[in-house]
Amino acid sequence: MLRYVASRLLALVPVLVGVSILVFLLMRLIPGDAIELFVGTQIELTQEQRRELERIFGMDIPVHQQYLSWVGGLLQGDLGTSLRTGKAVGEEIARRLPVSAELAALAMVMALGIALPLGVLSAVRRGTRVDAAVRVGGLIGLSLPGFWLATMLVLLFSRFLPIGLVDRFVPLSEDPLHNLKIMLLPSLSLAVAVAAVLMRYVRSSLLEVLGQDYIRTARSKGLRDAVVVGKHALKNAIIPVITVLGIYFGYLLGGTVVVEEIFAIPGMGRLMLYAIYQRDYPIVQTLVLLSALTFVVINLMVDVMYALVDPRIRYD
């Protein structure tokens, strides 16, 4: 197991090098450049001003040297300076990553809290009205675009229950209660779509397991329904759900952009969005690298978790 994990971690290196080169070049290949965006259209951009800004932005050296100096900095723990805010990239990300991670984690917990009971209910009561209602609900949840839901929540709550809404952001560590109040609606609007997907997975996966012989055996032993489903069936049914969960966590981490924008939460999504708008190269590069890293690590964790849940799966 340990050797497996170590070899997987080693395989990360070429992936990350590849991603870093790709994003570095792509950012510079897309139309529009940082200096033109900084200056805008209503101001004269003379050659000398351009040269001066290139020096300030560190763009006055050839591209390969820029890349090497960036990677060199990375290896020494210096992620560079944001062109937009003038603050250190590392500091900026360190402040934002926990916010997005908290948002994603809360959304995940909420999604599980909705999906698990409803999915089980729907599977156990297969074909009944309850099942139909849950499935229709799931379809609606899946079809509601997150940005729409978020905006509607903002408008509704601002009219009828304006508590904690668009309040100034406070980190979890400073004031947990206030923080949770602020995070409630954003994580709910993220959770709904994920819950809908998860619920369908729980339902179909549980149905498949419930049709198997050992479940019939358990039933014929006279075990109560709750024990059959809760202890024997669900444990097996949960494996595909964990896979989906892992993928969605990565998706949630990167997909919080719209929700962060609407609820004015200073997370990674907004950092990325504005960095792309402004061609804030150091930030975009670091964030893409980081999200590639997150995806790979989460996949690895999911694989390890398989082994923990299912003793038949071993990595030797």
Added chain:
Amino acid sequence: MKAARTRRCLWLVVVLLLSVSLVPASKAGPAPGGTLTIGVPGEPVGMDPHIATVLSSLRRADLIYNRLVRFNDKMEIVPDLAMSWEIPDSRTYIFRLHRGVKFHNGRDLVADDVKYSIERIADPATASPARAWLPPFEYIKVVDRNTVEFKLKHQLASFLSNLALSNMAIVPKEEVERHGNLHRVAIGTGPFMLERWVPDDHMRLVRNPNYFRSGFPRVDTLIIRVIPDEASLLAGLRARTLDMAHLSEPAVVDLAAKDRDLVTTQTPLIMLRTFGFNATRPPLTDARVRQAIGWAIDRQRLVELAERGHGRVSGPIPIAIREWALPVGSLPYARKDVARAKRLLTEAGFPRGVTFKIVTSPGFRLLPIAEVIQEQLKESGITVELEVLEWGAWITRWVRRDFDSMVELRTGGLDPDGFLYRMLHSAGPVNNFLFKDSDLDRLLDRGRVIVDFDRRKTTYDEAQRLIMEKAPFIPLYSPLDTWSLRRDVRGFRLISSAQYYYLEETWPER
């Protein structure tokens, strides 16, 4: 100039009388202290007032720094750091500074700081966008501790009004030298001091206890929160987490205006939406084709459709520059005239109409305007294709002058010279229309240097008519600056330059 000054004095008297009679409540004395929280959609990009190009950065600079002069809410030039000034001849400006003004670091402001700041802007190595607003100087002389004299190489009629731009902040030399620039530290003489800046979240400013205008700022703390989604700005107002918010999305403005807990106020900005043409791309090389486009557009209808009516149709000088802008009704294209548009196209040799492209982008409401134009032009046989680009790509096309036509939002100082010269003179630095007309060049050159108000007015009247006739662009409208305030917010004044310094007089009454 004399006439103008007399008129300004008269205005000032009227304004003073009005303000005394209309707002006794605010004179009665607010409870000092407290916190004012405002919501704005944009985050600054850099904080150095001399280098900043983005409006959201300059709006923060309005609160942290002072300039020599500033505009009041009637768009008249009034003292800021300069207590008074003299213009003995049209190339000499002598400013006397307020005494006892202190920087946030505790040091007294002296005339040297003014000299240093203006020279820093003028120095090419600073890469200041405001450099273009300054004339070449013969010298800048420190006469004494509180007096500074500027000698211009040649006349520049807009010099005084240019000094009121947010970029023209007076900064302390030692702080610039210690930190290299003012991107990370913000130390000025302004009403507020920067305490904390958390990008994409909020900026916390605290009262400058040594501020030279006694009694201001009214509040102890000013919190500026960045909330990009405008529906959320409105939600923040309703939830009382914001005292006031700077809005621009027309649909949200309408919702705010209907809300009885809020007061929503608007004023036209000194900005201009233009529909501009690349004068080197056929068929737009022919002035008659451009005129036809002007007659084919119903500008009032366009404002209603694209902005829900939140805009004022304007001529080539934004209507908020009241002394200079000619009334729209007296200029061409005041009323849509399809027959005339078709006739002009036929005369130009295009009886079956013309086809060209608008390069546009979803940002800054450019796209909806382009769509309305596309629809309106159809009726006159003009076919327009839209090319929709991401913002960065759009700017690159602008810089390379690679377009047939573009909808833009133009800004350009607070004086007709600042607005027109840079945009339309054949040597203008932001003349992306590549427009060249020797008659207009002559008028713009003259308007630059004439100091006498009446003669200058005649020149710009003529220039405005000529611009409409040659139609390098069709001026569409001036957008409105919109603030929505909770009912208990007092003392706020809107200003067409959209500068934020009146927040020093604003407080929530609790």
